[in-house]
Amino acid sequence: MATDLLNILPQLIVLVTAVVVLCLEMARRPLAGLWFLIVGMAATTGVAVDMLGTETTAFSTTFRVDALSLWAAVMLSPATILFALLARAELKGQAREGTVYSLLVFATLGAMILAGSGDVMFIVLGILIGTLAGMAMAAHPRNDSSSEGAMKYFIYGSVAGAIMLFGLTYWVGLTGTTLLSELNNPYLSPFIVMFGFITLLAGIGYAASLFPFHFWTPDTFEGAPVSVAAYLSVVPKVGALFALAQVVRGLPVSVVDWPLILSVLAVLSMTFGNVVALWQDNVIRLLAYSTIAQSGYFLLGVIGMGQSGLAVDSLVVFGIAYAVMNTGAFAITLAEGTQLADFKGMGRRRPWQAVGMTIFLFSLVGMPPLAGFAGKFLLFGTAIESGYSWLAVIAILNSAISLAVYMRIVVPMFFEEDKEEQVEPYAPGISFVWISTFILTVVVGIGVQWFLT
């Protein structure tokens, strides 16, 4: 028991942080809550970094302490600090400001539980925590569009979660246990395993905004505070996709051809996300469709689980890269405005921030030597090694389309003039976030070695 608790120490610290931050909000001390969040998440990061390399399980193999769950803690905890800083810049002084900090931590806990799932109940639990907290944050502004977005998020989440729960009962019925490892049995009935897997995809696809479970994404992002949209685009997604990796690593391909199913989903997500993003004039909606496309790229890594030595590395590196570059892009959008027209003439007005945004967007395309390139490089390698070269080709064509998408933000920044307006400096929180993610986008790209297991 004691070793079990030590093994899930990062998750425990997150839980304690969430509760304390909530108590501080009850005492109407949002700033203290923010500081506690920073300390708690930093501590989680430290503990998780220290534990890297551990390969074990906790609570009778229901929770896995491995590269995926530890790296999820290492990347999501500091990311939560960055999102909290963005939220502070956006929501400072508003009523219920502190609840957002607490919900951020709760949702991160959900994602971290997902990333280490060794048991279907943890998947259900993780998705539920994430959905409830995310829904409450998305509804924070209490206006029409945010309520609509939050409602969509909630209803999609409930339905997808219910379908998943229903299908997973078949898995439990088949194996007599809720453990994922019991599915590693080539003599299971393919039909029932397939049924359970499809319903599982509904739940995970919803949390990760995979096509065709993505419909809530653009509306929820548009209505939610920008910092919350940024959060929803990163943390629940990484958690859900790592959970999917945990499921498929023990699922025999002979029973259900999950790599093929996932590769079809990957193609649909990438292509749909990138193509629809081409038509968006609202930067948040554009980034929402881009996040659907990026989920598709993630699947290339999941497909390699158990088939390619690069799979876990590619998921970890792309996860980190995605977290930093997407957070940076959202941070600058938060400061500049959510319409494409707001970016006009930014190259002249704020040259450094414009260069920063360009770097984030080029990293999302996968330009070397940036973080996104390192991630995609490993993802493509994983796909080829797993025998899915055709999928890598489609992913590559999608990268070319995505360049056209992101250039729609880059072009007005540098090549369109805008009336001279008063230039106000960014809020310190936003400056901190974009500068630190900017540095990381470059450093992660060049220093990939540090993130390989």
Added chain:
Amino acid sequence: MDFSSIPLLTITTFLPIVGALVVMVLRPKKTETAYGIGIAITALTLLFTILIWVRGFGPGLSQIEEFSWIPSIGIAYRLGIDGISFPLVLLTALLFLSALIFSAKIKENANIFIQLVLMLETACLGVFLSLDLFLFYVFFEITLVGMYFVIAKWGHEHRKKAALTFFIYTLVGSLFLLLAFLALYLFSDPNTFDMRQLIANPTLTGLAATLTFWGLFIAFAIKTPLFPFHTWLPLAHTEAPAAGSAILAGVLLKLGTYGFIRFPLLMTPDAFREFAPYVIIIAVFTALYGAFVALAQTDIKRMVAYTSVNHMGYLVFGVAIAAVTTTSSGMIALDGAVLQMISHGVVTGVLFLLIGALQDRTQTRDMAEMNGLLKAYPILGWLFIVAAFASLGLPGLAHFPAEFQIFLGGFDVYPVAVGIIIIGLPLTAALYLRAIQKVFLGTLPEGFSGVSDLNQRELWAIVPLIAVTVIIGVYPNSLLSLIHATTNFFGL
């Protein structure tokens, strides 16, 4: 420190970007200061290139500089040089110096322009010097970003469209390159991104080799470009500022042709041999297509852009001949192809600079609107005539020895193909003579009042390139001996 232990290649590669950082930090108020820094840095880079030559290199890849980078997957920072890459490094250093001297007239956002050009130079040098697939790819992609901004910010009327077309089109190419590189890595044993290992023992066979070959082929065919992947080229060349066009034609196209030699020819030789007949058909068609379309142009810059397509056709033809045969005729053709890269870089670079100077004076690129300009601008006119004669393959100037060797080598293997491709020569002769006649001969229009002839700055940029054209034409062995040592070493 001992001369042989100085990391000359690394210094040469990163010197330009250090210069860019200097400009970024100092932010000189006067454009003269900024260009002074930029030109000094590019001149210093050229000096270091010459030091590399002085230090000497063997026929194989030598002067290796290697540092660990991502050891888990066999990636390292590896630079090295041989007789194929060195002439290109020299060309890059020379052409960037000329281009930067020539652009010193650009006053708008001069600091950023200089930074981008210097970044581009580092990227181009890095591509030619890299001995690691990953590193090569990093530099290869950075060239796209740099060139995109140069065209989109400082180009002519349709610059934004041209820049975006260039960017997306060539990105598709480089992404295929990425796939091919991953295949080379995954099928090598032990897995490595080290180009020396991949060249020394090409392990790919069967379907994997075929797919990798075609992946490499598409990537480099877009960059070179070959028909039908050439459509980005006329637009980008025409819309780019003069110095940008010179760099684009002179150096960036060579990334593709250099790639053809370094990757498919050396790393998937069997697949290349198998598919060489198709490549030859494409190359012959490209050469003729480029010549015919150039003949139909009225815009002089567009015309020169299409002659590049023609010259690249000859070049790839030479490489394909080398892939088919291991006899001495293959080596002759390959030597010619490598020399063609340098000749084309210098000649087309100088042509674009001259057209830039012409456009500054006449405000048009339409040949129908220009007449008798030789009287108004004798120096510009005569230099253009020399460069045009070089481009159409006149003996004594740079293209002749290169094309002669390509055709000579090819004649032994595919005489019919040579018979067809050689039609390109009279065509380019015709189109250049027609252009000279229209633009420079005839009578000046009534009441012509032009600005003066080439000024000091333009002469400093253009005359050295013309001199190199003559040197290569008269004494091609200066480079051919280096090139031949290497092609001989690889047994091509």
